[in-house]
Amino acid sequence: MRYIPLTPNEKTAMLAAIGVASVDDLFTAIPADVRFKGELNLPAPMGEQPLMAHLKELARQNRPATSAATFLGAGAYNHFIPSAVDQLISRSEFYTSYTPYQPEISQGTLQAIYEWQSYVCSLFNMEVANASMYDGASALAEAALMACRTARKEEIVMSNCIHPRWRQVTRSYTENRGITLKDTADHITGRSEAASLEKLITGDTAAVVVQSPNFFGNVEDLKAIGEMCRAKKVLFIVAVAEAASLGFLAPPGDFGADIVVGEGQSLGIPLSFGGPYAGMFATREKHMRQMPGRLCGRTVDRDGRPGFVLTLSAREQHIRREKATSNICSNQALCALTATIYLTLMGRQGFADMAKNCYYAAAELRRRMRPVHRHPFFNEMLVELNRPAADVNRRLAEQGIIGGYDVSRDYPEMTNKMLLAVTELTAKRDMDRLIEAVGA
Amino acid sequence: MEYPDGLSYTKDHEWALEEEGVVTIGITDYAQSELGDVVFVELPEEGTVIKAGEPFGVVESVKSVSDLYCPVSGEVLEVNHDLEGEPELVNSSCYDAGWMMKIAVSNKKELGELLSAEQYADYIKSLK
Amino acid sequence: MAQQPGARGLVFNEPLIFEHGRKGRKGCDVPKSEFPETDPAATMPPALLRGPVEGLAEVSEPEAVRHFTRLSQWNYGVDSNFYPLGSCTMKYNPKVNEAAARLEGFAGLHPLQDASTAQGALRVMYDLERMLCEVVGMDAASLQPAAGAQGEFAGLLLIRAYHTEKGNPRKKVIIPDSGHGTNPASASLCDYATVTLPSGPDGMIDLALLEKEMDGETAALMLTNPNTLGMFEKNIKKVCDIVHAKGGLVYGDGANLNAVLGKARFGDMGIDVCHMNLHKTFSTPHGGGGPGSGPVLAKKFLEPYMPAPRVTLRDGRYDLDFNRPKSIGALNAFWGNFGVYLRAYAYVLTMGGAGLREASETAVLNANYILAKLRGAYHVPYEGTCMHECVLSDKFQQEHHVSTLDIAKGLIDRGFHPPTIYFPLIVKGAMMIEPTETESVETMDAFIAAMKEIAEVAKSDPESLAAAPVTAKVKRLDETQAARQPDLRYRR
Structure with a gap:
């Protein structure tokens, strides 16, 4: 076995040094009645050559969105990734290291986390961000828990224009804690009005949550909702499922958001069938000690030189145990590094230009399709069809086009509609083919 | 370790000083030394009513966190806001500038149930 | 004395990325759009728009590359030298696994694509679930949990769903004092109070004490076996019997699974549900703190509660089944850290049963x-x-x-x-x-x-x-x- 260096002679010598006769003698602590005696029923070991052939064969059975004409978004987006990103995260000092518990030999990871936290604050216009959560959906769930903890209340008002799966995750995280989630019914108009959210607020409401752009691609009126939240003295949580929009739309922090969460997949992270991605999490300084997840801080060493450490750890499970702000331990560090490198390469202007190109493609698609809603948008939209979305998608698939998301899966009454996403990678000829196929 | 006479102590390592119905509360020299460098103190809002033996706040050092337990019942009159910016006062001056809160005591009898300096010192010895 | 491996290398000072660069410098070339560059102000109020994000870097590609290369040189990885971090299983991260995860057929796959266009990926999930079940002697697995702590959370939710269906979710979870901090934190997340069980003088679970604490309001015992002292719970069967006798379930924290592959299995010990850390036992890289992957595995009677969707195989066709009325629901936006468990799949195939043992x-x-x-x-x-x-x-x-x-x-x-x-x-x-x-x-x-x-x-x-x-x-x-x-x- 090429990953195990010991030779039989070395094993013999080591057993002698330990003072036992055989390896089995080291396992006598396992009682006979629970010892596994047979062979695990697994495929026979494969060398690298047949393994790679097998994996390539499996990969061939998939038709990846990255090599097709694709209009699928709904929480994961096909954006361009500069080559340098993968080259840099493939430095094994980054990817084969553990959580930076020994800061003196983890300064690379730590400084990168600090830069990530700074970037997240800039993107959201918030004051403090953590080192990452599992993904946007679990970040939203943690935000709901944090809001209830901070406000000492047990109700969350949620727009039902939030990604359905994000709402489900939030439910999984909150329902056993006696927290009530109250969903609006805004999907018909495609946007959460401050008034419809306000109607659901009671004295026990901790926070109001909206997503912008929302699941239907519509930009929410964060200003009005933020003002309503302040007037009603509830926390305001904003979720961002398409991080590329942060290069184009005014950030949630501009509208008084108390907690902002996001999915960082669009920032250089491959689609990879749904993960690993990077959950973004930010808040105001006054709520810093209620945050979940790791935080990296800048300090000095004994000689006064700058350096970085994990800090405010007393919030976390390894110290506060059952009273911790979250149970999270491993996060998505390498994905956060990926996004940090991506943002560095794209830079101030490039990120904005990329986002604008997404918008230009969307504006064109909108002119040529029948949009269901008439709200401000970024790169995604719900369009009207003359047949069920599943039928349309089947026809598109025959032409090698990956169609949009069938929203009737989550909103059963929304038939003959499809959620279409474009990015800076959307080619004009592919859009022409889509429109021809849908119209036909 | 110093445990000034005239203060009352709990086995959870808080001290209490009563003056005209107002009890000032902090943590002992032993507690601050066991914690190490204090980095944050979370205290209740003024006006909160707390019962004896209930947690009233939290004190954090770099690698540990401890609940603070209230020695006597009453309403919180004042908390030490200096600790927000200078939590190190708990280390450098635990009986003076590092005090944590003042309570309007609702039942003075509870003070009689606390330990004297001598009893507390014996208790600490018994822990070692 | 033998020469130690530690020696001085060339370490560069490197400021924050924000202290680099010049106004107007860029690390990418964004092509001109093929579509008309219409003014966004035509479709939305200008207040909703923003200009370039202040705070993003302005550096060229070589500067960016040098910056992150220098940062990497301040790190210590498994590829640098020995990394004996207990309970973290810092084993070698095979390079073929990295190559596997980068195949475009996997890396470029959108999670919501029609199952017919993702048969290879779904097969990886289906087969890996079965292989992991075999390793720990369980009947059902879900790859959705993104890390060990989320696996614990999922496992406790299964336990809670089971008790709830029987009429009482119960109130407490017993955790030995040697357990990881994630155990009590996960219990809290499921609204269970933690009862800490002091270890016996031999470092093992104290059976008498367990018997005393275990009651009809205890939902589960959460234990790590081998425990964090590196010792196998010799009375594990009795421990499970005590818990089961009062209607409780036993949760196995798989953090230390690397000790017992092919030697002992959670399912055979009487454990009802467990998680494993693929980023420990199954060689996937830790990435400086993540991403991990923490599949949850359980006995058959807990299968109906598993996170949705489930991967199914019918008539030679793989699919995702969302119609799971008893499911604890969703834990992630999609199906977990596919890119991570794909690496674990490659690892299991490389090792086989004999190799794991x-x-x-x-x-x-x-x-x-x-x-x-x-x-x-x-x-x-x-x-x-x-x-x-x-x-x-x-x-x-x-x-x-x-x-x-x-x-x-x-x-x-x-x-x-x-x-x-x-x-x-x-x-x-x-x-x-x-x-x-x-x-x-x-x-x-x-x-x-x-x-x-x-x-x-x-x-x-x-x-x-x-x-x-x-x-x-x-x-x-x-x-x-x-x-x-x-x-x-x-x-x-």
Whole structure:
């Protein structure tokens, strides 16, 4: 076995040094009645050559969105990734290291986390961000828990224009804690009005949550909702499922958001069938000690030189145990590094230009399709069809086009509609083919 | 370790000083030394009513966190806001500038149930 | 004395990315759009728009590459040298697994694509679930949990759903005091109170105490086996019987699974539900803190509650089944960290059953070798053979005012990553050493020599250890200042 260096002679010598006769003698602590005696029923070991052939064969059975004409978004987006990103995260000092518990030999990871936290604050216009959560959906769930903890209340008002799966995750995280989630019914108009959210607020409401752009691609009126939240003295949580929009739309922090969460997949992270991605999490300084997840801080060493450490750890499970702000331990560090490198390469202007190109493609698609809603948008939209979305998608698939998301899966009454996403990678000829196929 | 006479102590390592119905509360020299460098103190809002033996706040050092337990019942009159910016006062001056809160005591009898300096010192010895 | 691997390399100073670059410099070329560049103000109020994000870098591609390359050089990875971090299983991360995850057929796959266009990926999931079930003797697995802690959460939710359906979700979870902090934190997340069970004098679960604590309001016992002292719970069957007798379930934390692959299985011990850490036992890289993958596995009677969707195989066709009325629901936006568990799939295929057993046997041999060689120089709080990790303490070195922290920092100067320190909490000044199976005897001998040398220096020159490390990028950092005056982001 090429990953195990010991030779039989070395094993013999080591057993002698330990003072036992055989390896089995080291396992006598396992009682006979629970010892596994047979062979695990697994495929026979494969060398690298047949393994790679097998994996390539499996990969061939998939038709990846990255090599097709694709209009699928709904929480994961096909954006361009500069080559340098993968080259840099493939430095094994980054990817084969553990959580930076020994800061003196983890300064690379730590400084990168600090830069990530700074970037997240800039993107959201918030004051403090953590080192990452599992993904946007679990970040939203943690935000709901944090809001209830901070406000000492047990109700969350949620727009039902939030990604359905994000709402489900939030439910999984909150329902056993006696927290009530109250969903609006805004999907018909495609946007959460401050008034419809306000109607659901009671004295026990901790926070109001909206997503912008929302699941239907519509930009929410964060200003009005933020003002309503302040007037009603509830926390305001904003979720961002398409991080590329942060290069184009005014950030949630501009509208008084108390907690902002996001999915960082669009920032250089491959689609990879749904993960690993990077959950973004930010808040105001006054709520810093209620945050979940790791935080990296800048300090000095004994000689006064700058350096970085994990800090405010007393919030976390390894110290506060059952009273911790979250149970999270491993996060998505390498994905956060990926996004940090991506943002560095794209830079101030490039990120904005990329986002604008997404918008230009969307504006064109909108002119040529029948949009269901008439709200401000970024790169995604719900369009009207003359047949069920599943039928349309089947026809598109025959032409090698990956169609949009069938929203009737989550909103059963929304038939003959499809959620279409474009990015800076959307080619004009592919859009022409889509429109021809849908119209036909 | 110093445990000034005239203060009352709990086995959870808080001290209490009563003056005209107002009890000032902090943590002992032993507690601050066991914690190490204090980095944050979370205290209740003024006006909160707390019962004896209930947690009233939290004190954090770099690698540990401890609940603070209230020695006597009453309403919180004042908390030490200096600790927000200078939590190190708990280390450098635990009986003076590092005090944590003042309570309007609702039942003075509870003070009689606390330990004297001598009893507390014996208790600490018994822990070692 | 043999030469230690630690030596000085060229370490560059490197400022924050925000202190680099010049106005107008860029690290990418965004092509001109093929579509008309219409003014967004035509479709939305200007107040909803933003200009370029202030705070993003303005650097060229070579500057960006050099910046992150230099940062990487300040890190210590498994590929650098020995990384004996206890309970973290820092084994070698095979390179073929990296190549697998980068195949476009996997990396370019959108999670919501029609199942007909993702048959290869779904097969990986389906087959891996079955293979992992075989390894721990369980009947059903879900790959959705993104890390061990989310696996624990999922497992406890299964337990809660089971009890709830029987009429009472129950109130408490019993956790031995040697357990990881994630255990009680996960219990809280499921609204269970934690009952901490003090370990017996032999480091094992105290059966009498367990019997006393276990009642009809206890939902589960959560245990780590082998435990965090590196010892196998010898009464595991009895432990499970005691819990089951009162209608409770047993949760197995798989953090230490690398000790028992092909040697013992959770399912056979009487454990009802467990998670495993693919980023430990199954060789996927830790990535500086993640991403991990923490599949949850359970006996058949808990299968209906598993996270949705489930991967199914019908008539030779793989699919995702969302119609799971009893499911605990969703834990992630999609199907978990596919790119991570794909690596684990490649690992299991590489190793096979015999290879996995050899991995555990070798990991246990290595840990016992280190224990045998360091016994005497360091205090051993719980005697006997260990499993895949051994726990030492600084008791002897404390006589010279040298602590576990000093020993850890001394190891850094000698070219080694320190073990896990100050855990488990029940050992004062604990050092938890887990060598894994992928280390050569020369590497372990060099580590042993460094540890012995440190034990000598602790007597002769304790000040030098108090000053360590001196060869790293920075010296010991002021964690107190970091926590008192948090500086968590760059400000211009």
